[in-house]
Amino acid sequence: MTGPNRIVVVGAGAAGLTAAEALRNRGYDGTLTLIGDEQHLPYDRPPLSKQILAGTWEPDRIALRGNDPLAKLDADLLLGRSAVGLDMATRQVLLGGGDRIDFDGLVIATGVTPRSLPGADIAGIHLLRTLDDALSLRAHLLDGPAVVVVGAGFLGAEVAAVARGMSLDVTLIDPQPVPMYRQFGHRIGELVGRLHTDHGVSLRCGTGVRRFLGAAGRVIGVELTDGSSMDADLVVVAVGAAPAIDWLAGSGLPLGNGVECDTHCQVAPGIYAAGDIASWHNNHFDTRMRLEHRMNATEQAMAAAGNLLGADRPFAPVPYFWTDQYDARIQAYGIFPADAEITVLHGQPTSRKFVAGYGHHGTMVGVLGWNSPRELRTLRQLVVDRTPWPPQASVSATAIAS
Amino acid sequence: MRVIIDQDKCVASGQCVLAAAGVFDQRDEDGIVVLLNDNPPAELHEDVRQAAAVCPALAITVEES
Numbered sequence: 001m002t003g004p005n006r007i008v009v010v011g012a013g014a015a016g017l018t019a020a021e022a023l024r025n026r027g028y029d030g031t032l033t034l035i036g037d038e039q040h041l042p043y044d045r046p047p048l049s050k051q052i053l054a055g056t057w058e059p060d061r062i063a064l065r066g067n068d069p070l071a072k073l074d075a076d077l078l079l080g081r082s083a084v085g086l087d088m089a090t091r092q093v094l095l096g097g098g099d100r101i102d103f104d105g106l107v108i109a110t111g112v113t114p115r116s117l118p119g120a121d122i123a124g125i126h127l128l129r130t131l132d133d134a135l136s137l138r139a140h141l142l143d144g145p146a147v148v149v150v151g152a153g154f155l156g157a158e159v160a161a162v163a164r165g166m167s168l169d170v171t172l173i174d175p176q177p178v179p180m181y182r183q184f185g186h187r188i189g190e191l192v193g194r195l196h197t198d199h200g201v202s203l204r205c206g207t208g209v210r211r212f213l214g215a216a217g218r219v220i221g222v223e224l225t226d227g228s229s230m231d232a233d234l235v236v237v238a239v240g241a242a243p244a245i246d247w248l249a250g251s252g253l254p255l256g257n258g259v260e261c262d263t264h265c266q267v268a269p270g271i272y273a274a275g276d277i278a279s280w281h282n283n284h285f286d287t288r289m290r291l292e293h294r295m296n297a298t299e300q301a302m303a304a305a306g307n308l309l310g311a312d313r314p315f316a317p318v319p320y321f322w323t324d325q326y327d328a329r330i331q332a333y334g335i336f337p338a339d340a341e342i343t344v345l346h347g348q349p350t351s352r353k354f355v356a357g358y359g360h361h362g363t364m365v366g367v368l369g370w371n372s373p374r375e376l377r378t379l380r381q382l383v384v385d386r387t388p389w390p391p392q393a394s395v396s397a398t399a400i401a402s
Numbered sequence: 403m404r405v406i407i408d409q410d411k412c413v414a415s416g417q418c419v420l421a422a423a424g425v426f427d428q429r430d431e432d433g434i435v436v437l438l439n440d441n442p443p444a445e446l447h448e449d450v451r452q453a454a455a456v457c458p459a460l461a462i463t464v465e466e467s
Contacts, residue, residue: 018455044460046413061411064460295415295458302455320458322413329414329433373433377416 003309004105004270005030008093009075010083011109012036014044015275015297017064019107020075022305032075033101035093037082037110040131041070046294048134049158050324054165055138059131083110086251088268105308108248108259108273109301112241112292117150119212124219125235128155137236141166145233148222150209152179154323156238157192160201161325170201171230173222175208184332184368187342188356191349191370192325199326241292243277258290263314265304272304283316284386285335285365293321318383328352331376334366334383341389345382345396346375355379355396359389375400403447404465405454407437411461418462421453422446426462435461 007023009016012034020034036042042064051057070077078095085094092100114127124145126137137159141147147163149156152174160172176182178189179196197203204224213221213229223229243258253267254260258279265272265280273280275297279290291300296319303315322331340358345367347354355375358366364387369376378400387395405425414433418426425446427436442450454462 021455046458295417295456298456298458320415320417322415322458324413331415371432373414373416374428374430377419377428377433380420 003028003030004103006103007031007105007107007308008033008035008101008103009107009109010035010093011107011111011275011277012038012042012077012079013109013111013275013297014042014064014294015111015301016107016109017042018298018301019109019272019274019305020073021065021069022302023309024073026306026309026311028309032073033078033103034073034075035078035081035083035095035101037080038130038132039080041065041079043131044294045129048131049128049155050162052131052134053128053138053141053159053162059135062131083247086248086253088252091270104270106271107301107304107308108267108271108277109275109297110244110247110277112276113244114237114241115239117209117212117237117239119214120235120237122212122214122217122219124233125212125237127237128159129241140234141168143233144168146231147171147234147236148173148230148232149236149238150174150222151238151240152176152181152192152203152205153183153238153240154180156236157196157325158323159236159238160196161199164196164199164201165326171204171232172196172201173204173207173209173224175206175225177206179203179205182338184336185338185340185342185358187349188330188368188370191352192328192330195326195328195352241276243279243290245277260288263316264307264312265300265315266307270308272308274300274304278304280315283314284318287335289319289335291319291321293319295320318380328371329373330368330370331373332366332368333376333380334358334364335360336366336368340365343390345379345391346400347372357382357389357391357396359391362389363387364389364391403442403444403450403467405437405440405442405450406463406465407435408461408463409434411459413459413461415458417456417458418453421456422449425450426453 261280
């Protein structure tokens with residue numbers, strides 16, 4: 001059996017571009033088409049809610065590759081084009097405008113689309129996913145508005161931090177009891193909440209948005225489910241994102257929470273998925289997961305590209321992700337189930353320099369570091385090794401010393 | 403091979419150290435990347451390429467000679 005020689009990659013973000021590059025690095029010399037629905041050359045998203053929003057970096061700083069590497073890719077780069085369908089019978093990707101592109105190998109990497117809220121279609125209410133979104137939001141923040149951020153996950157918390165850095169009045173709202181509750185649980189979420197209040201954010205947890213208040217088509221405030229309301233000149237809705245699978249409806253591919261892959265990122269013969277859109281079974285944790293993390297986009301794209309070319313390797317990483325808020329760099333390896341137990345492995349939470357371990361069903365499944373990059377990298381091994389939980393007191397000391 | 407790092411872009415993930423410990427390290431105080439060898443020997447080239455590929459901050463550039 002010969003390998004594919006007409007590969008199409010749909011999605012030109014970190015996952016799509018990395019997949020294309022990995023295919024070439026592995027010696028694939030057939031035709032390669034990379035399709036992206038934005039006009040911009042492939043760019044990196046984590047800085048959008050950090051340096052781009054803060055204005056410390058110009059947009060050219062976040063290009064994923066320079067012109068030379070892009071040219072070396074020897075790919076048809078179709079920018080500003082959306083995939084609108086997939087025809088499994090003819091093995092073609094359908095583009096808006098009517099073009100059809102043949103493939104015998106396909107990588108699906110169309111990422112996610114931000115969720116919105118009812119009534120959020122009035123002026124002054126922003127979503128943040130793309131570079132254009134970030135530049136528009138920054139331009140409006142420069143007007144000095146009173147800011148309300150709805151949603152205290154990664155994105156909302158980072159936006160709140162940047163807005164406070166611009167000395168704006170910021171209110172951060174989340175229906176959960178503390179910020180980043182879903183990501184890291186109550187104890188760490190409490191510390192994140194304190195970090196924000198220490199920096200002057202008005203934190204409103206345990207309450208959601210009932211409706212947006214508008215006048216003349218523009219937001220002027222937010223009414224909360226607890227009955228209170230507040231003024232707002234600008235609202236950022238950061239309530240998560242949904243996999244961009246609409247274009248695959250009716251294709252026959254298994255869709256659920258994303259595109260459902262097997263342990264090898266395969267969706268169907270010759271068809272793989274990677275990045276935010278891909279749900280797959282991670283053998284390391286023996287569970288199905290879908291990750292919206294920058295690191296996973298790269299790692300999964302490399303794995304999917306390899307398997308498309310016959311590498312036959314399960315993708316079973318210990319996931320890595322991070323967030324930067326004010327002077328806090330919070331980094332994490334592993335998974336952080338809602339019912340996990342937590343214990344401090346190194347340092348002191350009160351000193352805002354520590355590493356915490358997360359245990360689930362008798363195994364250490366995650367480690368989280370707060371301003372402790374080196375120690376965290378070392379303690380990651382405890383997750384790789386599936387260290388029994390609760391860990392013995394000597395475990396972390398031994399790991400750090402080694 | 404020549405290795406170039408961008409400490410301003412670095413997010414202290416430490417992925418480069420995991421991939422190529424002999425070439426990269428992290429500063430004690432903040433975990434930012436430190437380059438130990440900007441001209442690594444051939445046997446480390448594949449590890450260094452891997453480090454550059456997985457860096458989530460695109461802070462490592464490899465110039466092949």
